[in-house]
Amino acid sequence: MDKLLPSPTRRIVRQVATGAIVGAAATGLFLFLADGKLGNFADLSVALPVAAGLSYGLIGLFVALGVAAPRAGAALLNVEDEAEVREQRPMLSSGALACILLGLFMIELAVAPALAASLGPVTTGLIAGATLLALIVIWMRESSRMDELNKQLSLEATALGFNIACLLLGGLGILAALGRTIAIEPVTALAAIALVQLVAIFWVAGRRGLLAPRRA
C-alpha cells in the first residue's frame, strides 16, 4: 500500500492505523485486567462506553505526552516545531485534560453498576458528578480561549456529529418503536454520540487537510 499512496496520505494512514492498534490493545488489556469484575464486557452498554472512554483517554494521554516533552510533541502532534508546542501549551494541556476526563467519565458510566455495588450508589454518583463538573469547567474555559479556526472546526464537527448521531440513534429508535430491534440503553447512546463526535472531529479536520503535515 505504501507505494500506492502519496507521502502525506501515507503518514495519516500510518497514524490512524497506529491509533487503532494502540486503542485495540488498550481495550484488550483493560478487559483482561478487569476480568469480568467491572461488568459484562460482551454487553454493548458496557463495551461501547469503555471503547469510547479508552479512545478519548488515550488521545488525551498522547497530547499530554506531547506537551510534557515538546521535542517529542513536535513529532507526535500536528505542529511545526517545539516552539509551537510551547506556544500552544495552555490550549493543548486543557484539551488533553478534557479528553482524559471525558474518557474517565465514560468508563465510570460503563462500570457504574459494579462501582455502586462496591462503593455504594452515592459515592459512585459523586465521582461521576465531580468528573462531569470538572469537564464542564474546563470546556467553558477552553471555549473562551479558542481562536476562530478552532471555533469553526468545532462548529462543523458538532453539526456533522449531530446529524450522524440523529441518523444512527434516530434510525435505531424508529426500528425499536416498530419492534424490529431492541431499544439500546441510554449509556450506549451516550457512548455512540461520543464516538461519532470523535470521528466527526477527525473527519472535519482531515477534509480541510489539517491532518496532513504542515508546510510553512
Place this chain on the structure above:
Amino acid sequence: MENRLKERRELKGWSQGELARRLGVSRQTVNAVETDKYDPSLPLALRMAKLFAVPVDQLFLDSWQPED
C-alpha cells in the same frame, strides 16, 4: 480562496508565529489561511488587510464577476 498572505508576510520579514501574535490567532490559523485550507472570517480578513495596509481584495483574490 487564493490569497497573498504569505507573500505579504515574507515582505515584512515576519514568521507565521509573529503574524499570528500580531493578529491574536494561533500559528495554525495563519498556516491554514496561507495554504488555502481555511478562509478567515470577515473581521480577521479586515485585520489582516489593515496590518499590511492593503485593501482586502489585494490580499484575497476572487475571480467572481457580477453579471451585466
